[in-house]
Amino acid sequence: MNTATAKLPTVPFGPHQISRLIMGDNPIYGYSHFNQLLSQHQQEANTSDQVMATLRRAEEVGVNAWQNTLTERSAADLKRHRDEGGTIQYFCLSRGGHWYDDPTLIDEAATHNPIGMAPHGSGVGGRCFKENRFDFLQDILKRIRDTGTLVGLSVHNPRLIEIAEEQDWDIDYYMTALYHLQGAQEEFEKQFGYAALGEIYLREHRDRMCGIIKSVSKPCIAFKVL
Numbered sequence: 001m002n003t004a005t006a007k008l009p010t011v012p013f014g015p016h017q018i019s020r021l022i023m024g025d026n027p028i029y030g031y032s033h034f035n036q037l038l039s040q041h042q043q044e045a046n047t048s049d050q051v052m053a054t055l056r057r058a059e060e061v062g063v064n065a066w067q068n069t070l071t072e073r074s075a076a077d078l079k080r081h082r083d084e085g086g087t088i089q090y091f092c093l094s095r096g097g098h099w100y101d102d103p104t105l106i107d108e109a110a111t112h113n114p115i116g117m118a119p120h121g122s123g124v125g126g127r128c129f130k131e132n133r134f135d136f137l138q139d140i141l142k143r144i145r146d147t148g149t150l151v152g153l154s155v156h157n158p159r160l161i162e163i164a165e166e167q168d169w170d171i172d173y174y175m176t177a178l179y180h181l182q183g184a185q186e187e188f189e190k191q192f193g194y195a196a197l198g199e200i201y202l203r204e205h206r207d208r209m210c211g212i213i214k215s216v217s218k219p220c221i222a223f224k225v226l
Contacts, residue, residue: 007062013219014150014172016115018065018089023058024223025068033199033224051077055086067091067175067221069120070109078112090114091221093154093175097123103140110147117144118152118175125153126182129160138169145170152221156180158212165216173219178206 008019026033028051030043046054055066055077066088068074078090092114098105099119109117119125119140128137144151154175155161161174184200201224213220 010062010064011219014115016089018115019063021063022065022067022091022221023055023063023088025066025074028054029069029071029074031069048077048080052081052084052086055081055088059086059088063088065089065091065115067093067223069093069095070112071095075112091152092117092149094118094120094124096120097127099140100124100127103143106140106143106147110149114149116150116152116173117147118154118173119144121154121156121175121177122182125160126156129157134163134167141170157183158209161212161216171218173221174213174216176209176213176220176222177224178209178222179224180205180209 008021010017010019025031027042028046030039030046032038032042058064058066064087066078068078068091070092081088090112092109092112094105094109094117097120100123106117119137124140125137128134141151141153150172151170152173152175153160153164153169153171154177156177157180158176161176164171164174179201181199181201184202184205185196187202188196188200209222213222
């Protein structure tokens with residue numbers, strides 16, 4: 001690719017301008033969604049130096065945003081990239097159920113200067129959905145709003161987006177998983193009477209989420225694309 005002439009297109013995202021393709025972090029930090037061995041290899045391969053090289057290359061071709069799960073390691077890599085002159089924009093996702101267990105961690109996360117923050121799709125959003133704790137989930141979203149950053153809602157189950165839209169929750173964007181893994185496991189067990197050995201990705205779930213994405217007016221960041 002000729003980086004002097006070929007750049008990824010960008011779109012408005014609140015007051016920001018982001019590339020239509022943004023970086024995630026599962027392959028970088030060893031969340032392979034395949035097996036522990038592959039996850040281990042991913043972690044070993046992606047040293048801090050390698051992550052810096054990946055981020056620099058992303059910026060060269062026009063990828064100007066990075067969404068990752070906030071951990072000590074990812075925060076250190078983000079800081080190093082910035083210290084070395086990188087300008088990639090940061091979307092913060094909570095680590096599992098951390099913000100569910102301790103919502104005050106949202107204030108600490110905001111110190112990393114993200115352009116948007118979202119509670120984890122299964123560890124927070126999915127858990128609140130299962131436990132019917134929608135008021136608590138909205139309190140978490142309000143805490144994000146109070147930090148001054150864009151408010152995101154990460155969703156695996158499309159029904160949660162429908163509820164947020166029906167009740168007009170104060171949200172700026174959705175993170176939309178194209179596959180509902182927990183739902184697929186439940187459907188498998190209901191049909192066959194036993195648990196699947198690994199994760200299940202149903203085409204029907206992808207089609208339903210794509211329909212939801214088309215139906216809402218808020219920006220959506222689609223993930224689990226591959």
